[in-house]
Amino acid sequence: MPAEMENQDVSPIASAYIDEINSLIDKNSKWWNEIEGEEDETFGVAIRESLHAAERILQDGKALNARISNFKEKLQQVVTSAEALLRRYRNQKTSKDDNIVTSFKDVAGRHLKQLGGFEESSQKKFWLLRINGNNWQMDELSLSNHYYFHSQRPGVGQAEDYHLFKLVKEGDEGLAYAYGKPKGIVFIFRITQALHNDPHQGEIMTFLITKILPLHIPLAFLFNKFSDPRLLENGGVIKLFDLNEEIFNDIVSRAPTPRPRSERFYADESVVHLFADSTGGKLKDQLGFENDYKALARVVAYKKFQPPLAIGLFGNWGSGKSFFMSKLKDEIQDLADSKDDKFCEKIVQINFNSWHYSDSNL
Numbered sequence: 001m002p003a004e005m006e007n008q009d010v011s012p013i014a015s016a017y018i019d020e021i022n023s024l025i026d027k028n029s030k031w032w033n034e035i036e037g038e039e040d041e042t043f044g045v046a047i048r049e050s051l052h053a054a055e056r057i058l059q060d061g062k063a064l065n066a067r068i069s070n071f072k073e074k075l076q077q078v079v080t081s082a083e084a085l086l087r088r089y090r091n092q093k094t095s096k097d098d099n100i101v102t103s104f105k106d107v108a109g110r111h112l113k114q115l116g117g118f119e120e121s122s123q124k125k126f127w128l129l130r131i132n133g134n135n136w137q138m139d140e141l142s143l144s145n146h147y148y149f150h151s152q153r154p155g156v157g158q159a160e161d162y163h164l165f166k167l168v169k170e171g172d173e174g175l176a177y178a179y180g181k182p183k184g185i186v187f188i189f190r191i192t193q194a195l196h197n198d199p200h201q202g203e204i205m206t207f208l209i210t211k212i213l214p215l216h217i218p219l220a221f222l223f224n225k226f227s228d229p230r231l232l233e234n235g236g237v238i239k240l241f242d243l244n245e246e247i248f249n250d251i252v253s254r255a256p257t258p259r260p261r262s263e264r265f266y267a268d269e270s271v272v273h274l275f276a277d278s279t280g281g282k283l284k285d286q287l288g289f290e291n292d293y294k295a296l297a298r299v300v301a302y303k304k305f306q307p308p309l310a311i312g313l314f315g316n317w318g319s320g321k322s323f324f325m326s327k328l329k330d331e332i333q334d335l336a337d338s339k340d341d342k343f344c345e346k347i348v349q350i351n352f353n354s355w356h357y358s359d360s361n362l
Contacts (some may be wrong), residue, residue: 131177
């Protein structure tokens with residue numbers, strides 16, 4: 001594929017499709033409500049999924065090859081299901097809705113044709129793989145072993161992310177996000193064999209772990225990287241997400257490196273502060289808390305996060321709880337002052353020290 005086409009923006013196509021389909025729905029709202037009410041009606045499902053695919057392209061700002069492929073696939077589903085619905089109407093001799101269905105089909109077909117020039121890129125792709133942390137023995141992960149992952153799940157079969165598994169190829173890189181225990185990005189991997197049929201394991205892809213992250217990158221850090229980060233949490237069937245190279249490198253660059261105990265607790269410049277339960281002043285982070293308090297601050301300040309929210313911080317005496325709270329408070333204030341429209345601007349932080357009232361009747 002020509003280089004100039006690899007990153008060509010399909011946002012205008014996606015936007016035009018959304019506008020045209022929504023216009024058709026508005027004009028035929030009564031008919032659309034009937035379609036929506038039929039649980040087994042694949043046509044309505046296909047249209048909703050195609051709209052969602054188009055919206056993802058607009059929300060994420062870049063039309064990645066995997067998303068283009070997904071959009072094309074969803075448009076094809078609209079065309080196919082429309083043809084099936086038209087056949088059913090004709091068999092039932094209820095042709096009054098033929099023109100409506102044909103209109104939806106024509107819109108999807110036209111946009112599908114516009115996307116015809118967007119071919120799959122041979123360039124390396126980047127992925128986020130969602131794994132069940134309870135099923136992986138994290139303490140035994142090795143950089144020298146090959147691991148595999150199934151493209152289909154028991155009882156689910158080919159889930160909605162199956163088309164992404166088919167796009168994975170040798171040399172692609174990815175991040176493994178574990179839900180359950182532990183929770184966060186736990187390792188970086190490189191694909192060694194694309195999707196294939198193994199006689200013992202079924203359809204799998206294999207990969208090599210290139211870096212293990214003992215200090216996991218938490219879910220909160222991914223809030224601004226995905227249109228719906230809740231898909232990463234427990235219970236979802238989607239296991240594979242496409243990333244662009246910029247997001248991949250940004251996440252990798254923030255992977256914390258554990259510091260030797262001598263550096264963490266015995267540095268001359270910090271030892272005086274570690275002997276006091278003080279939160280005054282802008283103290284340097286000698287405990288490696290940065291990723292954690294920054295991630296929590298993003299959760300607290302994030303406009304779209306719906307309260308209530310309760311966060312508990314537990315630790316032994318002298319482990320840095322007060323220091324952590326001080327850094328968290330500063331980070332929240334920095335986000336509020338950043339003028340970034342993703343975060344709340346007017347945040348009131350109320351400090352309450354229960355030790356001051358330990359002998360009082362509140």
